[in-house]
Amino acid sequence: MESADGAARTLPSLGQLSRGRLFGRAHGLFGLSPSSRLLPPAPRSQENTEPQKIAFLLRKQWTLYSVTPLYRFSPACLRDYSRLLSAFIAAEKQKGLAVEVGVELDIKVAVSSLPDLKGSEQDQAGILVQLSLRSPASRKNSEEKLVWSGWFCCVFGDDLSKNLPKDFTCLPLFLANGAESYTSIVGSWFQKTFDCCFRRLTISPLSLSWMAAMWTGCKVDKTTSAMELVFSVPCLPYPLDISYAIHPEDAKALWDTVQKTPGEITQEEVDIFMDCLYSHFHRHFKIYLSATKLVKVSTAIASAHCDGIIKFLQSQYLTGVLMLLTELAISQIQ
Secondary structure: OEOOOOOEOOOOOOOOOOOOOOOOOOOOOOOOOOOEEEOOOOOOOOOOOOHHHHHHOEOOOEEEEEEOOEEOOOHHHHHHHHHHHHHHHHHHHOOOOOOOOOOOOOEEEEEEEEOOOEOOOOOOOEEEEEEEEOOHHHOOOOOOEEEEEEEEEEOOOHHHHOOOOOOEEOOOEEEEEEOHHHHHHHHHHHHHHHOOOEEEOOOOHHHHHHHHHHHHOOOOOOOOOOEEEEEEOOOOOOOOEEEEEEOHHHHHHHHHHHOOOOOEEEHHHHHHHHHHHHHHHHHHHOOOHHHOEEEEEEOOOEEEEOOOEEEEOOHHHHHHHHHHHHHHHHHHHO
């Protein structure tokens, strides 16, 4: 498909944004970084959540994408979308031959709602897409094997949502786990059906440093996992990474000495926090980490890689992490 200005739309990693800067918003953390921002809200009560769905999202590697607003998407039609996407996948497998909608297929598609994956009442509930494989020999009695999962969400995306034209739905963040071939097929269907565009989402070293500071300040009970920073050394004929592990209590104690205002974090505080870690490393190993590139952050809350790979480790801070990723996704599509 092509957009109004003639730009080609391809999926997933090389797609051009379909609607440019129509959907403007104030610059946030991952656009032009502000001098300060509020920390993520306290973890929400999970009494009314669906534990199985939330737990399913944890401890898996998810690949990040940004998605332009969906045109004429309706949360009331998820069952219909399941059937249509199932038929589309079957047609793709048969190299374009028509497939009757509703016929039982080798791959089962389930599109469902994740109502708890939002930050405010204005946010659209998350949407989960799952592909399960059934044995062709005995479809009715065979067990289904989950082969791919993807989900859309918008957590505290109010700035974008309130400025959307009528008939558009704001679900700017998409996360996928499974074969890239399935990601491409599913993304192609959403592109064609809802006039949207997917684009791989990367995370800059600046954004990773904010994540390191913010996640270090979160309280987690009974954790022994170290905070780990991975740096890539540039200008070498061969790849070389430096792994820097800090005991979580030491990292938290350092952050507590840096942070001035409870509930708020500033760029200056992030810089001081990282500079202290760099100075400590140089004092022991005589290596200037400031001359390297921060490529990965791992904490008890989550881990994130600059290539756009995320792993969630604590359900109570899931929406807090998604808030940052939503802002990153929105900054890429505005």
